[in-house]
Amino acid sequence: MTSAPEFIVEPHPHPVDAVTRAAMIENPGFGSVFTDHMVTIRYTEGHDGPWGGWHSPTIGPRKAIPLDPATAVLHYAQEIFEGMKAYRHADGQIALFRPEQNALRFNRSAARLAMPALPEELFLASIDEIVRTDKDWMPSVEGGSLYLRPFMFASEAFLGVRPAKEYLYIVIVSPAGAYFKSGAPAVKIWVSEDYSRAGPGGTGAAKCGGNYAASLLPQSEAIAQGCDQVVFLDAKEHRWIDELGGMNLFFLFDDGRMITPPLGTILPGITRDSIMQLARDEGISVSEEAYAIDQWEADAKSGKLVEAFACGTAAVVTPVGEVRGKHHNFTIGAGGPGQLTVKLREKLTGIQRGTLPDPYGWVRTVAGV
Structure with missing residues (x-):
């Protein structure tokens, strides 16, 4: 039985201060505000570890991703993602809605695009880790939530029409309010x-x-x-x-x-x-x-x-x-x-x-x- 994944933790050296954060999440809308941290997990074909080719699970500062101009996703579009939400309950706990279904659909998408499956335990652990780390970004606006965006793309640098041998899985978080800006009832x-x-x-x-x-x-x-x-x-x-x-x-x-x-x-x-x-x-x-x-x-x-x-x-x-x-x-x-x-x-x-x-x-x- 595979042991629970242990994440490398790299705290953000300069997180957003509490006053600024409160202003940012007062009425965040959808998809324009992001939290301090992100999850990264790497895949290398042939890597021999407890999670197969997946390795180096890390939670660290949200930052730009350096890409070689020949990175496969830029040319052959091997990329998938999921969308899910975390909600604050009245008792203070934070809950996810059917996250195992997101994990299953993520892997069905991966199979269709000739990408490696991410073990369900790793997917769920990555979601838990990022929510625990950035829980203070939960907006208090009515209907507010943390929108979670797990995604994976081909990160190998090469030119040639074949599935890549290296991938990067990332989770970012966006405090969310209303999805439609119009506010219309229908x-x-x-x-x-x-x-x-x-x-x-x-x-x-x-x-x-x-x-x-x-x-x-x-x-x-x-x-x-x-x-x-x-x-x-x-x-x-x-x-x-x-x-x-x-x-x-x-x-x-x-x-x-x-x-x-x-x-x-x-x-x-x-x-x-x-x-x-x-x-x-x-x-x-x-x-x-x-x-x-x-x-x-x-x-x-x-x-x-x-x-x-x-x-x-x-x-x-x-x-x-x-x-x-x-x-x-x-x-x-x-x-x-x-x-x-x-x-x-x-x-x-x-x-x-x-x-x-x-x-x-x-x-x-x-x-x-």
Whole structure:
């Protein structure tokens, strides 16, 4: 049995002072404020250690990463990442939400991009270590959390189309508030008819940077059209709904059924899986079904579709109020949050934040906080 990983600890010589830190996290928004430290773990093919090729787990100051101009990730895009949150509970403990699922998805993404698997124990230990180290960065703003970004990239310097032999795994932390800047009760989304996110056999189910890079142009188009997010259709027929640029979708009908697009070319969201479980426990019939954009519009206009919402780690559960596109323009319900959407969001966030019971064992507290 492999022993628990021991991290090399390099405290930051000049951490942000308490007064400055308090001002930075008072209303941090999303993704623009970062804590003092980061985790690094290196992989070298052929290294013989207790964690295989993985070695030198370190927690140290957050700093720039020196890269050779021939570093493989810059040329062949071997890169994956995860997104997760840590929450402060009323008793002072800090908790993670289903972190083992992030570890499993991280390794599924790694396999798709011909990258080495990171042992689950190392992944979970790295998250615990960084949370313990930078716990004082937890924002007190309503809905605040620590957003954790584990990522891995090919760090070997070479030119040649093959999997790299060296990798760097890093975890950085960003105090987080609201994801959407608009503050609207429901988001508007733009239907992308000219661009596809992923096709069958592609990397749609992997959480890799290339998927998000491909979404930036259509996302910019959505913003230019006054929308908050872009929704992608399937790459083959440009008919079936896939997902948003960074969130999964759900649809609730007047007969009580709820559907979500099937996996394959979309990301298997951990929030998505949790919502399906919560809805079923509310007596809702939930199924994974292909759903066409034209049918979405017809159902919304007839009143058959009563609610639609997006979900993901960053945005949690977000109502979809309006859909626009070159050939589409419709509103779901009254254009605001639906009753079930609100109920599912409250139940999910209640479990995450420790204000509601956790019958599923989804919440794991960080020891030593």
